[in-house]
Amino acid sequence: MALRILITGGTFDKEYDELSGRLFFKDTHVGEMLRLGRCRLELAVQTVMMVDSLEMTAAGRQAILAACRQAPEARIVVTHGTDTMVETADVLAAGVSGKTVVLTGAMVPYAFGSSDGLFNLGSALSFVQALQPGVYIAMNGRCFPAGRVRKNTSLGVFEEIPAETV
Amino acid sequence: MALRILITGGTFDKEYDELSGRLFFKDTHVGEMLRLGRCRLELAVQTVMMVDSLEMTAAGRQAILAACRQAPEARIVVTHGTDTMVETADVLAAGVSGKTVVLTGAMVPYAFGSSDGLFNLGSALSFVQALQPGVYIAMNGRCFPAGRVRKNTSLGVFEEIPAETV
Amino acid sequence: MALRILITGGTFDKEYDELSGRLFFKDTHVGEMLRLGRCRLELAVQTVMMVDSLEMTAAGRQAILAACRQAPEARIVVTHGTDTMVETADVLAAGVSGKTVVLTGAMVPYAFGSSDGLFNLGSALSFVQALQPGVYIAMNGRCFPAGRVRKNTSLGVFEEIPAETV
Amino acid sequence: MALRILITGGTFDKEYDELSGRLFFKDTHVGEMLRLGRCRLELAVQTVMMVDSLEMTAAGRQAILAACRQAPEARIVVTHGTDTMVETADVLAAGVSGKTVVLTGAMVPYAFGSSDGLFNLGSALSFVQALQPGVYIAMNGRCFPAGRVRKNTSLGVFEEIPAETV
Numbered sequence: 001m002a003l004r005i006l007i008t009g010g011t012f013d014k015e016y017d018e019l020s021g022r023l024f025f026k027d028t029h030v031g032e033m034l035r036l037g038r039c040r041l042e043l044a045v046q047t048v049m050m051v052d053s054l055e056m057t058a059a060g061r062q063a064i065l066a067a068c069r070q071a072p073e074a075r076i077v078v079t080h081g082t083d084t085m086v087e088t089a090d091v092l093a094a095g096v097s098g099k100t101v102v103l104t105g106a107m108v109p110y111a112f113g114s115s116d117g118l119f120n121l122g123s124a125l126s127f128v129q130a131l132q133p134g135v136y137i138a139m140n141g142r143c144f145p146a147g148r149v150r151k152n153t154s155l156g157v158f159e160e161i162p163a164e165t166v
Numbered sequence: 167m168a169l170r171i172l173i174t175g176g177t178f179d180k181e182y183d184e185l186s187g188r189l190f191f192k193d194t195h196v197g198e199m200l201r202l203g204r205c206r207l208e209l210a211v212q213t214v215m216m217v218d219s220l221e222m223t224a225a226g227r228q229a230i231l232a233a234c235r236q237a238p239e240a241r242i243v244v245t246h247g248t249d250t251m252v253e254t255a256d257v258l259a260a261g262v263s264g265k266t267v268v269l270t271g272a273m274v275p276y277a278f279g280s281s282d283g284l285f286n287l288g289s290a291l292s293f294v295q296a297l298q299p300g301v302y303i304a305m306n307g308r309c310f311p312a313g314r315v316r317k318n319t320s321l322g323v324f325e326e327i328p329a330e331t332v
Numbered sequence: 333m334a335l336r337i338l339i340t341g342g343t344f345d346k347e348y349d350e351l352s353g354r355l356f357f358k359d360t361h362v363g364e365m366l367r368l369g370r371c372r373l374e375l376a377v378q379t380v381m382m383v384d385s386l387e388m389t390a391a392g393r394q395a396i397l398a399a400c401r402q403a404p405e406a407r408i409v410v411t412h413g414t415d416t417m418v419e420t421a422d423v424l425a426a427g428v429s430g431k432t433v434v435l436t437g438a439m440v441p442y443a444f445g446s447s448d449g450l451f452n453l454g455s456a457l458s459f460v461q462a463l464q465p466g467v468y469i470a471m472n473g474r475c476f477p478a479g480r481v482r483k484n485t486s487l488g489v490f491e492e493i494p495a496e497t498v
Numbered sequence: 499m500a501l502r503i504l505i506t507g508g509t510f511d512k513e514y515d516e517l518s519g520r521l522f523f524k525d526t527h528v529g530e531m532l533r534l535g536r537c538r539l540e541l542a543v544q545t546v547m548m549v550d551s552l553e554m555t556a557a558g559r560q561a562i563l564a565a566c567r568q569a570p571e572a573r574i575v576v577t578h579g580t581d582t583m584v585e586t587a588d589v590l591a592a593g594v595s596g597k598t599v600v601l602t603g604a605m606v607p608y609a610f611g612s613s614d615g616l617f618n619l620g621s622a623l624s625f626v627q628a629l630q631p632g633v634y635i636a637m638n639g640r641c642f643p644a645g646r647v648r649k650n651t652s653l654g655v656f657e658e659i660p661a662e663t664v
Contacts, residue, residue: 011353016446018439019488021343021384021415023355037285038273039307040323052353083353107204107350113445113611114348119203122288125307130296141205141291156351157206177519182612184605185654187509187550187581189521218519249519273516279445279611280514322517369617370605371639372655439536451535454620457639462628473537473623489538 001129002042004073005030008064008088009050010081012117014109025050029110030079033121041125044073053081053088053105061091068096074133077124078103082158085137086150093135093146101135102128102143107156116140167295168208170239171196174230174254175216176247178283180275191216195276196245199287207291210239219247219254219271227257234262240299243290244269248324251303252316259301259312267301268294268309273322282306333461334374336405337362340396340420341382342413344449346441357382361442362411365453373457376405385413385420385437393423400428406465409456410435414490417469418482425467425478433467434460434475439488448472499627500540502571503528506562506586507548508579510615512607523548527608528577531619539623542571551579551586551603559589566594572631575622576601580656583635584648591633591644599633600626600641605654614638 007013007028014023028047048067049060068076080088082105089103104124106117124138135146139158152159173179173194180189194213214233215226234242246254248271255269270290272283290304301312305324318325339345339360346355360379380399381392400408412420414437421435436456438449456470467478471490484491505511505526512521526545546565547558566574578586580603587601602622604615622636633644637656650657 014353016440016444019485021346021355021386023353033285036280036282037306038282039285040305041307054353108348111445112348112443114202114443116202116204118284119199119205119288122285122307123292126289126292126304126309127296129309130293138292139206140203141207141288143292143295153351180519182606182610185651187512187521187552189519220519274514277611278514278609280609319517365617368612368614369638370614371617372637373639446534448534448536450616451531451537451620454617454639455624458621458624458636458641459628461641462625470624471538472535473539473620475624475627 001075002044002073003125003128004044004046004071004076006064006067006071006076006078007045007047007050008053008056008060008078008080010053010079010105011109012079012081012106013050015111023109028079029117030121033110033118036118037122039125044071051081053084056081056084056088061088064088065092065095068092068099068101071099074099075128076101077121077128079121080105082107082139082151083153089135089137089146089149096135098133100128100131100133102131102138103136104138107140167241168210168239169291169294170210170212170237170242172230172233172237172242172244173211173213173216174219174222174226174244174246176219176245176271177275178245178247178272179216181277189275194245195283196287199276199284202284203288205291210237217247219250222247222250222254227254230254231258231261234258234265234267237265240265241294242267243287243294245287246271248273248305248317249319255301255303255312255315262301264299266294266297266299268297268304269302270304273306333407334376334405335457335460336376336378336403336408338396338399338403338408338410339377339379339382340385340388340392340410340412342385342411342437343441344411344413344438345382347443355441357384360411361449362453365442365450368450369454371457376403383413385416388413388416388420393420396420397424397427400424400431400433403431406431407460408433409453409460411453412437414439414471414483421467421469421478421481428467430465432460432463432465434463434470435468436470439472499573500542500571501623501626502542502544502569502574504562504565504569504574504576505543505545505548506551506554506558506576506578508551508577508603509607510577510579510604511548513609521607523550526577527615528619531608531616534616535620537623542569549579551582554579554582554586559586562586563590563593566590566597566599569597572597573626574599575619575626577619578603580605580637580649587633587635587644587647594633596631598626598629598631600629600636601634602636605638
């Protein structure tokens with residue numbers, strides 16, 4: 001089963017700049033994470049962009065959508081910052097059909113010892129293999145369909161939108 | 167969706183004994199791993215035993231089987247050493263029905279920086295939610311049904327048994 | 333030999349805030365680092381402040397100086413941000429006598445897997461035991477007397493000020 | 499100030515073998531540790547042997563002694579297993595003169611997240627620069643002259659031999 005990972009940046013890939021003392025993006029850690037997980041899947045890894053999701057634009061979302069459509073694979077994981085992951089999921093849900101797309105990210109950069117990134121990546125790569133076509137967000141063990149999920153920014157947790165309010 | 171994790175030991179939970187210089191079992195690391203993954207699932211965690219899977223006995227497998235049957239949850243992850251994970255999966259497949267059971271483990275102890283454990287745990291907890299009832303092994307991103315998987319001990323990799331030879 | 337560690341913040345102790353995505357100070361990691369190093373020294377640990385050294389004020393330096401003077405111990409390690417460590421060393425050198433004071437810090441926060449903090453802490457705690465009274469900066473294996481050291485901000489490295497230019 | 503590190507193996511450098519589930523020696527981690535510590539010292543690194551110190555022989559100790567004598571540097575750190583570090587220190591003390599030699603090691607392999615190795619390496623590289631000629635053991639923040647130190651094997655701690663019993 002062939003899979004693709006589309007990398008867009010987000011907390012996942014933030015690095016510490018020793019000179020400025022600030023967080024920034026250099027290269028993605030996804031390759032290193034796959035090695036650590038000794039991942040045995042056939043995977044294409046493609047960097048679409050490297051941005052903080054607070055700076056994700058409409059044009060950026062269109063680029064991710066285009067990458068999903070053009071991918072020869074029917075199962076795609078998208079790494080993405082958590083702040084606007086829900087909005088990107090909505091754009092993908094409206095524009096992709098016949099494919100299983102799972103967005104994931106991390107609450108803490110992978111470069112920090114205390115990151116949830118490796119757990120989330122293992123989770124997203126599993127849901128994407130097992131779920132029916134559709135767009136989903138997989139974070140911290142849970143998986144939500146696009147349109148039914150929001151980020152609770154005061155708790156830093158993704159949660160289901162109650163049915164009556166959708 | 168309520169889940170249960172049954173802990174049986176294995177490489178996952180091996181510790182380094184500073185006094186003897188040998189690997190041994192103390193407490194499970196699963197709780198710490200769930201915290202690191204910021205896991206938001208409703209989970210019961212139950213330690214059935216703490217053994218190296220090379221020392222897993224028939225009686226031990228019956229204890230795991232009994233724990234699977236007695237669990238009120240219909241979705242169960244079993245942490246297990248990799249050397250005899252396949253044998254335990256076969257015993258569970260013969261004795262459990264109507265539940266989804268996913269066995270997982272690690273090639274390198276979690277206490278080592280270079281462990282695949284967190285990736286595998288995220289993966290197993292995802293497959294167990296998404297797959298139909300049955301018994302499976304989830305390792306290194308892949309998932310195999312019981313009876314169709316073997317450990318390639320020279321490569322240290324789980325692989326599918328080709329259909330014609332089953 | 334009784335020692336004291338004075339904590340003032342700096343990169344050493346920066347944490348990642350999961351909600352805001354920014355670096356901030358919470359508690360010091362020095363206690364955890366000493367446990368990791370299995371440090372067997374008699375140590376008093378005292379938090380003087382928790383600040384980024386770019387925000388260290390003259391009043392802050394006086395507080396560190398006062399803590400050095402008031403300490404019953406004759407050997408003191410001060411953790412400090414690297415950006416203005418040199419300035420603080422100069423203030424201490426002018427105001428402390430008869431004690432060995434070693435300032436240290438980190439180029440990368442301890443909470444990052446890739447931090448030099450543990451190495452530097454082991455180094456500072458050793459130089460402080462072995463050196464004659466005076467004020468020193470110990471970073472990345474090297475040790476410089478106050479007044480003879482500068483931070484090369486383009487390389488992110490501490491270096492000796494050539495003798496003729498002091 | 500030119501320094502040399504002589505590598506002899508020990509817990510420091512133990513690795514986990516994914517296939518056999520046992521600890522073994524492959525390559526030294528000292529280079530990686532120096533990079534992590536962003537060590538700015540002029541260092542020659544030389545692997546003399548890679549053995550568990552329980553298997554260190556008289557011939558092995560003579561090889562370490564010869565390497566200390568032949569080294570052009572007057573300041574040498576020796577990495578060594580803790581179980582027989584004291585015996586090797588005695589051999590070096592009897593055979594090396596005019597040089598500062600510091601033995602160090604780790605209670606837990608560096609490849610484990612919980613290792614004291616980086617702290618000890620930072621410490622040893624500092625003591626070796628600051629101390630007078632002689633042979634020393636630096637572990638867990640403390641430093642002992644050869645002949646005045648023993649390993650308390652029930653506690654896993656190095657301690658001074660009381661003066662009257664030497």
